[in-house]
Amino acid sequence: MFEAIDKAKDDPILSLGIAYQQDTRANKLDLGIGVYRNEQGNTPVMKAVSVAAQRLLCAQTTQAYLGLAGNTDYNQAMLDLLLMDSPAHGRCIGIQTPGASGALRLLADLIASAKPNAKVWLSTPSYVNHQPIMQAAGLEVAFYPYFDPLTKQVDEAAMLAQISKLGPDDVLLLHGCCHNPTGADMSIEAWQQIAQLALNNGFLPFVDLAYQGFGEGIDQDIGGLRLLADNLPELLITCSNSKSFGLYRERTGIAIVIGQTLQHASNARGKLFELARRSYTMPPNWGAAIVAEILNDPLLKQQWQDELNAMSLRMRGLRQALAEEFRLQSNSDRFDYLTAHQGMFSLTGFSLAQTEQLREQYGIYIVGGGRINIAGLAKHAIPQLVNACLAVGA
Numbered sequence: 001m002f003e004a005i006d007k008a009k010d011d012p013i014l015s016l017g018i019a020y021q022q023d024t025r026a027n028k029l030d031l032g033i034g035v036y037r038n039e040q041g042n043t044p045v046m047k048a049v050s051v052a053a054q055r056l057l058c059a060q061t062t063q064a065y066l067g068l069a070g071n072t073d074y075n076q077a078m079l080d081l082l083l084m085d086s087p088a089h090g091r092c093i094g095i096q097t098p099g100a101s102g103a104l105r106l107l108a109d110l111i112a113s114a115k116p117n118a119k120v121w122l123s124t125p126s127y128v129n130h131q132p133i134m135q136a137a138g139l140e141v142a143f144y145p146y147f148d149p150l151t152k153q154v155d156e157a158a159m160l161a162q163i164s165k166l167g168p169d170d171v172l173l174l175h176g177c178c179h180n181p182t183g184a185d186m187s188i189e190a191w192q193q194i195a196q197l198a199l200n201n202g203f204l205p206f207v208d209l210a211y212q213g214f215g216e217g218i219d220q221d222i223g224g225l226r227l228l229a230d231n232l233p234e235l236l237i238t239c240s241n242s243k244s245f246g247l248y249r250e251r252t253g254i255a256i257v258i259g260q261t262l263q264h265a266s267n268a269r270g271k272l273f274e275l276a277r278r279s280y281t282m283p284p285n286w287g288a289a290i291v292a293e294i295l296n297d298p299l300l301k302q303q304w305q306d307e308l309n310a311m312s313l314r315m316r317g318l319r320q321a322l323a324e325e326f327r328l329q330s331n332s333d334r335f336d337y338l339t340a341h342q343g344m345f346s347l348t349g350f351s352l353a354q355t356e357q358l359r360e361q362y363g364i365y366i367v368g369g370g371r372i373n374i375a376g377l378a379k380h381a382i383p384q385l386v387n388a389c390l391a392v393g394a
């Protein structure tokens with residue numbers, strides 16, 4: 001049976017991680033895979049997460065199945081976190097999924113069953129897994145202009161010009177904040193214009209939120225999402241708890257549907273249950289139980305927010321220090337864009353040859369296409385990184 005299967009292609013990001021582990025050089029630098037790291041290079045368990053996990057472990061009385069919606073306390077807490085006080089709060093549903101990856105696939109399947117000829121529009125570029133997930137659900141994918149490689153910012157005029165042509169058969173996938181891989185976020189005015197265009201032309205926005213709190217703060221980072229939720233009849237949302245709660249391996253996320261009415265949203269939930277049932281049936285509980293415990297306890301929630309702020313401050317500080325070091329060593333301000341980006345990533349535009357040279361000669365691991373994970377840096381490594389980047393002609 002299996003002789004017809006071709007040898008698997010390496011995943012560009014995961015295989016980079018393996019190559020990094022095998023590299024024996026002491027001063028190697030991993031700026032590849034998208035995980036937050038502290039100054040010591042560890043991806044720590046957040047204290048709020050530890051406290052919640054210990055409480056839950058002591059209070060646990062059963063390991064029986066949850067329902068198809070997963071942990072319902074978690075679902076409610078996440079809907080409250082994202083949509084409290086929005087008019088959409090009364091006509092939305094959320095179901096827990098195995099990570100935002102699971103939520104993306106589930107909502108892609110939902111779109112395909114509601115409107116098989118729908119076309120999903122992705123930013124150029126977008127998160128590496130958006131296109132395969134949408135296509136695996138049988139959906140057609142197209143791209144709208146987003147990142148301007150010259151300014152390293154969002155080309156809002158070109159983006160909006162394309163979006164203004166979308167209609168009722170189109171789904172517009174947007175990054176909630178801290179755009180992956182570019183780090184360039186659009187302005188709130190652009191979100192406003194998208195809301196107006198969606199109202200006028202009838203396309204369906206879909207917000208993928210994977211880095212809440214990594215940018216300006218947990219409320220500021222959902223400013224665009226809230227604008228759409230507050231003003232549009234329908235909206236799809238996926239949210240990941242991997243980064244914001246440091247729960248990468250617990251695979252915790254949520255799929256949210258805002259419908260024109262609560263009945264529409266509930267019907268969509270029924271379809272999501274059906275789709276989940278025939279695939280993974282129900283998500284793992286542990287990560288969701290931890291998130292619910294944190295969000296439902298004001299003190300623990302505050303602690304989580306403080307820790308998240310500290311992580312975001314560290315990334316901001318690294319951006320500042322990196323840009324300053326580039327100024328110093330290159331005698332130019334052409335890397336100042338690093339401080340305008342949000343979250344973990346910046347798309348540098350380094351060529352494939354440059355990223356290869358950085359890896360082979362300097363032990364610096366950067367994803368092909370030039371995405372660097374700022375959070376993978378330690379302050380002391382900045383001069384070394386800048387020196388190597390300039391040496392390869394960046």
Ligand SMILES: Cc1ncc(COP(=O)(O)O)c(C=O)c1O
Nearest residue numbers: 099100101127180210240242253
């Ligand atoms: C934009 C975006 N969406 C979704 C995901 C998937 O997240 P999860 O780990 O929750 O599956 C990621 C992970 O890197 C991401 O960057």
